[in-house]
Structures are given as structure tokens and as C-alpha cells.
Amino acid sequence: MLILEASHLQKNYRSQGKTVAAVRDVSLNIAEKEVLAFLGPNGAGKTTSIKMIAGLILPDAGQVRIVGRDPHRDACARRSIGAVLEGNRNVYWRLTPEENLTYFGVLRGLSQRTAHQRAKTLLERFELTEKRRSLVQTLSRGMQQKLAIAVALIHDPQLLLLDEPTLGLDVEATQSVKRLVREIAAEGRAILLTTHQLDIAEELSDRVAIINGGEVVVEEPTTELIRQFSNAAYTIELEHALDSVRLDKISRLDVVIKHEKIYVNQLKLVYEILEIVRPLPFVQVVKDQASLEEIFLKLVQENRMKC
Amino acid sequence: MSLFLAELKRSWIQLSRYASEVIGGVVGTTIIFYGLFLSTRYIAGPGFQFGDRLDGIIVGYVLWALMLFILGDIAGGLQQEARTGTLEQLFLSSYSAPVVFLMRAFASLLLNLIINLSILALIMVLTGSQLSFPPTLFPPLLTVLLGAYGISFAMGSLALILKQVQQLLNVFQFALLFLFTLPVETWTGSLRVIGWILPMAPGAGLMRDVMARGLDLNWQTWLIALLNGICYFSLGIFLFRWSEKTAKRQGKLSGY
Numbered sequence: 001m002l003i004l005e006a007s008h009l010q011k012n013y014r015s016q017g018k019t020v021a022a023v024r025d026v027s028l029n030i031a032e033k034e035v036l037a038f039l040g041p042n043g044a045g046k047t048t049s050i051k052m053i054a055g056l057i058l059p060d061a062g063q064v065r066i067v068g069r070d071p072h073r074d075a076c077a078r079r080s081i082g083a084v085l086e087g088n089r090n091v092y093w094r095l096t097p098e099e100n101l102t103y104f105g106v107l108r109g110l111s112q113r114t115a116h117q118r119a120k121t122l123l124e125r126f127e128l129t130e131k132r133r134s135l136v137q138t139l140s141r142g143m144q145q146k147l148a149i150a151v152a153l154i155h156d157p158q159l160l161l162l163d164e165p166t167l168g169l170d171v172e173a174t175q176s177v178k179r180l181v182r183e184i185a186a187e188g189r190a191i192l193l194t195t196h197q198l199d200i201a202e203e204l205s206d207r208v209a210i211i212n213g214g215e216v217v218v219e220e221p222t223t224e225l226i227r228q229f230s231n232a233a234y235t236i237e238l239e240h241a242l243d244s245v246r247l248d249k250i251s252r253l254d255v256v257i258k259h260e261k262i263y264v265n266q267l268k269l270v271y272e273i274l275e276i277v278r279p280l281p282f283v284q285v286v287k288d289q290a291s292l293e294e295i296f297l298k299l300v301q302e303n304r305m306k307c
Numbered sequence: 308m309s310l311f312l313a314e315l316k317r318s319w320i321q322l323s324r325y326a327s328e329v330i331g332g333v334v335g336t337t338i339i340f341y342g343l344f345l346s347t348r349y350i351a352g353p354g355f356q357f358g359d360r361l362d363g364i365i366v367g368y369v370l371w372a373l374m375l376f377i378l379g380d381i382a383g384g385l386q387q388e389a390r391t392g393t394l395e396q397l398f399l400s401s402y403s404a405p406v407v408f409l410m411r412a413f414a415s416l417l418l419n420l421i422i423n424l425s426i427l428a429l430i431m432v433l434t435g436s437q438l439s440f441p442p443t444l445f446p447p448l449l450t451v452l453l454g455a456y457g458i459s460f461a462m463g464s465l466a467l468i469l470k471q472v473q474q475l476l477n478v479f480q481f482a483l484l485f486l487f488t489l490p491v492e493t494w495t496g497s498l499r500v501i502g503w504i505l506p507m508a509p510g511a512g513l514m515r516d517v518m519a520r521g522l523d524l525n526w527q528t529w530l531i532a533l534l535n536g537i538c539y540f541s542l543g544i545f546l547f548r549w550s551e552k553t554a555k556r557q558g559k560l561s562g563y
């Protein structure tokens with residue numbers, strides 16, 4: 001089931017007499033249990049798009065539907081949204097995690113009792129139970145971020161918007177945020193997340209949308225995108241360097257040899273080479289994978305040249 | 308209703324956790340008044356008798372302090388939350404923004420009234436003033452509160468759109484002090500009509516009548532005061548809705 005349908009969103013800002021086209025054409029769909037990574041360079045329009053989806057910025061054109069409802073018209077639609085916004089505190093620093101969760105629960109339409117119960121469950125799940133009575137301002141950055149995500153989930157929304165959820169977190173905290181995102185999606189929620197850490201996007205997302213200059217330039221399943229951009233290239237790694245006879249034989253093929261490694265660009269050559277090296281021990285035969293980072297740079301730069 | 312209770316709890320916690328700030332506010336407000344009081348007496352000479360005048364001024368001053376607390380809650384709160392980043396979370400609520408902020412304001416009203424009474428008590432002790440507290444003070448207080456909320460929402464709207472309104476708020480506070488100490492209830496002729504139109508002025512005048520001069524409540528004037536309060540309140544809410552829309556259009560809900 002589609003949770004989020006955003007079509008042809010567009011937003012221009014006017015500031016100091018100039019018009020900035022922040023978002024030109026963004027369409028995104030996310031189904032339940034799906035994580036969409038929304039990538040793009042600084043100023044590409046990610047935050048603006050997310051806030052249009054959340055109902056916090058009115059689009060100039062285009063439509064947002066969350067479980068079929070428009071958050072700009074229908075206050076009920078906002079019940080289906082949870083959001084952790086970029087660079088914000090999102091929670092009250094002068095309150096404790098428990099107080100924050102209960103307060104926001106009621107604000108998002110729960111009864112006091114349900115809010116309190118949900119708060120307890122979430123505190124446990126986010127490993128914040130120990131700190132539930134400490135002021136938020138005394139918590140570590142990672143805990144604050146976990147709390148912000150917990151608060152965004154307090155009313156059990158179907159769509160979770162995370163704008164740079166791992167910004168400024170250390171390795172361990174990033175790891176636990178990643179784990180939580182995966183769990184939250186598995187529960188049947190749709191997640192839209194932006195990040196500049198492409199390895200995170202690669203690990204977490206089912207699909208990737210890359211935005212550049214306010215336009216979505218690609219939108220594909222993550223594995224599909226990586227496959228497309230991976231060259232049909234293989235590396236054969238041997239345990240020891242080749243003896244001169246074999247080296248001679250293999251050199252005649254269309255390959256590159258560097259010490260124990262042989263680089264091949266056709267699958268059938270891989271078998272030929274394996275025939276030749278038999279029975280020498282080898283370490284591995286791997287297909288080269290493009291990383292999301294390379295793909296990203298390629299796409300964004302291509303786009304820049306077009307302009 | 309549960310939103311109201313949640314807001315009550317929130318403001319109570321924040322208040323009690325930062326009790327020193329509150330006590331500072333109470334003492335500060337009182338000291339400023341006492342300073343004014345002493346210097347006036349010094350200038351006027353020792354034989355000077357304030358009489359009703361002093362009581363009237365105290366009523367105006369305490370109402371002004373109440374107004375400042377409400378203003379701080381709504382306009383100041385908005386500004387602060389825009390800066391820290393909690394504001395957008397409030398706008399994600401399925402309650403509409405004016406409802407959330409009204410609930411907030413009502414919740415802290417109770418606490419504000421208590422704080423205000425302590426300021427009033429302190430001032431009365433210090434100056435030896437003898438105000439009376441007849442139940443008829445409540446209807447005009449209601450009209451003043453309506454006006455105060457309206458004005459606060461109007462300033463909140465400015466805060467939402469302009470963001471940097473601290474300077475403006477500071478200047479505005481003095482305008483308000485002036486407004487609350489104007490003896491509009493004694494004005495006649497065309498000035499009188501102006502007294503009816505000024506925000507919160509007719510209600511404040513009635514409060515001085517019943518508390519400082521020991522008069523009965525003039526219900527006719529009260530109706531005018533009520534109308535005045537309702538007008539300013541509606542105006543404030545209207546402006547607030549408008550500025551919410553504008554901020555959403557300009558992408559300025561957070562402190563961009």
C-alpha cells in the first residue's frame with residue numbers, strides 16, 4: 001500500500017527581490033515497510049521537499065497525499081506523519097525524555113494515559129529508560145537524536161520523515177540509529193530519510209531518489225541503481241604471485257595483472273583464467289560493485305555539466 | 308481537555324524547574340515599581356499624598372505585569388520555539404496552531420495569576436496601599452484578559468513572520484505601561500471614545516474604579532469593555548491565522 005504520494009511538487013522562494021527555485025519538480029511515492037533515501041547536494045531542495053510533505057511549507061504547485069489525505073487541507077492527515085527535522089532540537093530541552101514523550105503524545109492527539117504507556121514502551125525500545133528522568137539538555141547528542149525519533153513515533157504514524165537523522169553522531173550512535181530505522185520500517189511504516197552519508201543510504205534504503213537543483217534526477221531501487229552503475233568487471237585474487245609460465249599465458253589475454261590480483265572485464269575470461277591457474281590456491285573472485293557514492297557523484301556532476 | 312492538562316503540566320514543570328527565574332521576575336517587577344514610587348515621592352516632596360491615585364496606578368501596573376507575562380508566553384514563546392526548533396513540531400499537531408497556543412496561554416494563566424497576586428501583595432505591603440477586592444473585579448478582568456490575549460497573538464504573528472522582534476517587543480512594553488496607566492475612565496467628550504477603542508483600556512479603567520475607588524461596577528461601560536476585548540481577541544486570532552499561512556508560504560515557520 002502506498003503511504004506517501006507526492007507529485008510534481010514545486011516551490012519558489014522570494015528573498016530580497018530575487019526568486020529562488022528551491023524545488024522544481026519532485027515526485028515521490030513510498031509504500032509501507034519501505035525506506036526511501038533522498039539524496040542530493042547542499043541546497044538541492046531536500047528539506048524544502050520534506051517540509052512540503054509534512055505540511056509545514058505550502059507548495060506552489062503539486063500535490064501531497066498521505067494515506068490518501070492532503071496534510072495541507074486535512075488536519076487528520078497530520079496524524080499519520082512523524083518528523084525529525086534537520087538541525088532542530090525537535091524536543092524541549094528543559095523537560096525530561098519521559099515528559100517530552102507524554103507531552104507530544106497528547107499534542108499529537110493521544111489521551112494522557114495512552115501517551116504515558118507509549119512513552120514507556122518507546123523509552124525501553126530506544127534504550128532511554130535509564131535516562132528518562134534526566135533533563136534532555138544533559139543527554140548526549142546521540143540520545144537526544146534517539147529521543148527525537150521516539151517523539152516522532154509517539155502517535156504511531158505511518159510515515160516517518162527523517163531529515164539528516166545521523167548528522168553529528170558518532171559511529172556507535174549512528175549504528176544504533178541505523179538499527180532503529182530498520183526496525184521501524186519493518187513494522188510497516190514508510191520512511192523518507194535524507195542524509196549526506198551515502199554508505200548509510202546504501203545500507204538502509206530500499207530505494208534511492210537523487211535530487212539536484214530542485215529536480216529528481218534518478219529514482220530507482222538501491223540494488224538496481226548500484227547494479228546499473230557497476231561495470232561488468234571482476235577481480236581474481238590469488239594467494240601468491242604467478243609463476244612465469246602462467247604469467248606469460250595469462251598476459252596474452254585481455255587482462256591487467258598486478259601482483260596477486262588479476263583484473264578482468266569479461267565473465268568468460270574469468271573461467272579461462274581459472275583454468276590456467278588451476279590448481280593454485282586463490283583468495284577470491286569478486287565482481288566490482290559501484291558504491292552509491294560514485295554513482296551519486298557521477299549523476300550530480302553529469303547534471304551540472306548539462307546546465 | 309487533555310491538551311489543556313498536558314499544557315498545564317508542561318508549564319508547571321518548566322516553571323518549578325526554573326523557579327529562580329520566576330522569583331527573579333516577581334522581585335524585579337516589584338522593585339521597579341517601588342523605585343518609581345520612591346522617586347516620585349522624592350520629587351513631589353514628603354508632604355505629597357497619593358491617595359486614590361496610587362491605588363489606581365498600582366492596579367494599572369499589576370495589570371501591565373500580567374499583560375507582559377501573557378505576551379511573553381505567546382509572542383516570546385513562539386519566538387523562542389522558532390529559534391530552538393520545537394515550533395515546527397507544534398505545527399505538526401492535528402490541533403490547529405491557535406488552539407495549541409490558546410491552551411498554552413490558558414494553562415499558564417493560572418500560574419500567571421498566582422505570580423501576579425504575589426507581585427500585587429508585595430507592592431501593597433511596600434507602599435501601604437489599600438486596594439479592595441470585590442467580586443465585581445472579575446468581569447472587567449475578563450475583558451482585559453481577552454484584550455491581552457488578542458494583543459499577544461498579534462505580536463506573536465509578527466514574531467512568526469519577522470522573527471527578530473525582540474527590540475520591538477521591548478519598545479512595545481513601554482507603550483503598554485503607558486496604556487495601562489492612562490486614566491481613561493476620567494476622560495470626557497471625544498477623548499472618551501478613544502478611551503473605549505484603545506486596547507484593554509476600558510477594562511483597566513473599570514478595574515481601577517472597583518478596586519481603587521471603591522465604586523460599583525458600571526455594567527454599561529463593562530459591555531463596551533467586553534466588546535473591546537472581543538474585538539481585539541478576534542483581531543489577534545485572525546492575524547495569527549494569517550501569519551501562519553504566510554509563514555507556510557514563505558517557508559519561514561522555523562527560524563530561516
Ligand SMILES: Nc1ncnc2c1ncn2[C@@H]1O[C@H](COP(=O)(O)OP(=O)(O)OP(=O)(O)O)[C@@H](O)[C@H]1O
Pocket residue numbers: 013014015020021022023040041042043044045046047048049086557558559563
Ligand atoms: N525560507 C527560505 N527562503 C528563501 N530561500 C530558501 C528558504 N529555504 C530554503 N531556501 C533556499 O532553497 C534552496 C533549497 O534549500 P533546502 O534547504 O531545501 O536544501 P537541502 O537540500 O535541504 O540542503 P542541505 O543539504 O544543505 O540541507 C537553497 O538554495 C536555499 O538557500
Ligand SMILES: [Mg+2]
Pocket residue numbers: 046047048086163
Ligand atoms: Mg536540508
